[in-house]
Amino acid sequence: DAKTTQPTSMDCAEGRAANLPCNHSTISGNEYVYWYRQIHSQGPQYIIHGLKNNETNEMASLIITEDRKSSTLILPHATLRDTAVYYCIVISNTGNQFYFGTGTSLTVIP
Amino acid sequence: GAGVSQSPSNKVTEKGKDVELRCDPISGHTALYWYRQRLGQGLEFLIYFQGNSAPDKSGLPSDRFSAERTGESVSTLTIQRTQQEDSAVYLCASSRGGGITQYFGPGTRLLVL
Numbered sequence: 001d002a003k004t005t006q007p008t009s010m011d012c013a014e015g016r017a018a019n020l021p022c023n024h025s026t027i028s029g030n031e032y033v034y035w036y037r038q039i040h041s042q043g044p045q046y047i048i049h050g051l052k053n054n055e056t057n058e059m060a061s062l063i064i065t066e067d068r069k070s071s072t073l074i075l076p077h078a079t080l081r082d083t084a085v086y087y088c089i090v091i092s093n094t095g096n097q098f099y100f101g102t103g104t105s106l107t108v109i110p
Numbered sequence: 111g112a113g114v115s116q117s118p119s120n121k122v123t124e125k126g127k128d129v130e131l132r133c134d135p136i137s138g139h140t141a142l143y144w145y146r147q148r149l150g151q152g153l154e155f156l157i158y159f160q161g162n163s164a165p166d167k168s169g170l171p172s173d174r175f176s177a178e179r180t181g182e183s184v185s186t187l188t189i190q191r192t193q194q195e196d197s198a199v200y201l202c203a204s205s206r207g208g209g210i211t212q213y214f215g216p217g218t219r220l221l222v223l
Contacts, residue, residue, distance in 0.1 A: 034211070043114075043201050043214030044153065087152070098143075098212060100153035 004088045009105040012082075018075040020104050022088030025069045030092045033064060035073045037084040038103070044087065047073065078108045112136070114215035116202050122221045123192055131187040131218045135204030142185050143212060144177055145201040153201065159185065160207070192222045 005023040012018040024033065032051050036044040048055055048062045050071075055062045061074040075082055087103040115134045123129050135142050144156040155169040159179040170176070174192075179185040189196055199219050203212040 043203075043216050044212075046211050046213065049211065098153075099155065100145075102152040 003099070004090060004101055006086075006088050006101065006104045008102070009107070011107050011109055012075075012078045014080060014108050014110050015077055018073075018078040018082065018106060018108070020073040020075075020086050020088075020106065021070065022073070023070045024088070024090045027068050027090050028092070031090045032092070033062065033068075033071050034089045034091060034098070035060070035062065036087045036089065036100070037082075038087070039081075039084040044100070047086075078106075080108050080110065082106065083108045114202055114204050114213055116200075116215040116218050118218060119216065120219045120221075122223065124223055125194060126191055128188065128190045129192055129220065131189075131200050131202075131220070133185045133187070133202030133204075133215060135183065135185070135202070136213055138182075139204035139206055139213075140182050141205045141207055141212075142179055143203045143205075144185070144187050145203065146171075147199045147201060147217070149198070156187070156200075189220075192220075194222050196220060197222045 032049050034049040035047040037047055038044045048057055048060050050062045050064055064071045085103040085105050087100045089098050091098055114136055117132045121129055140161045142159045145153040146156055147153050157170055157177045158166040174190045177187045199217040201214055201217045203214045205212045
């Protein structure tokens, strides 16, 4: 499975959009991009996933570049409750393991 | 329906003792995963069950670690002769199949004294 690279930490002002980047330059054609987040002392929570097209749900938007070598998770109006570690993972649809790196620690500032 | 549940939520044990951690996956989910998360670190894959297939044990760190699953339901992770470095949060996740969205439990926080 491809590996991902994320910044260690980011800050975002409350009410602003939080844009979290992820590089996955070795991604292959059948691998999906998944995003999870982990709020302190809780289990990881699924956010969104995509293959090629941009995706949007009630939590976030996922923008995947045309070459699929990077993606951005967008939280359109960050709240204090969005403070968490955000993990970007790539996995094939036949893969059986999710390799979580250390993720990006997002702090939403009042 | 209900999410993934794990028990106990917290476990304190003495070095050398055995511990059993339980995971109840979401009903109907054929795949079940165990992960370990040490303080301040990312998730570390331990073991994966999918239906009646042989489990993928490639992530188990030593032969002190083992896991069982009864059909497509409850799973138990057992750590024998616990060591202080086993202290971590142990997370269980389930999914409808391999390689798709996983839903995580709240974890069991294990402290080995």
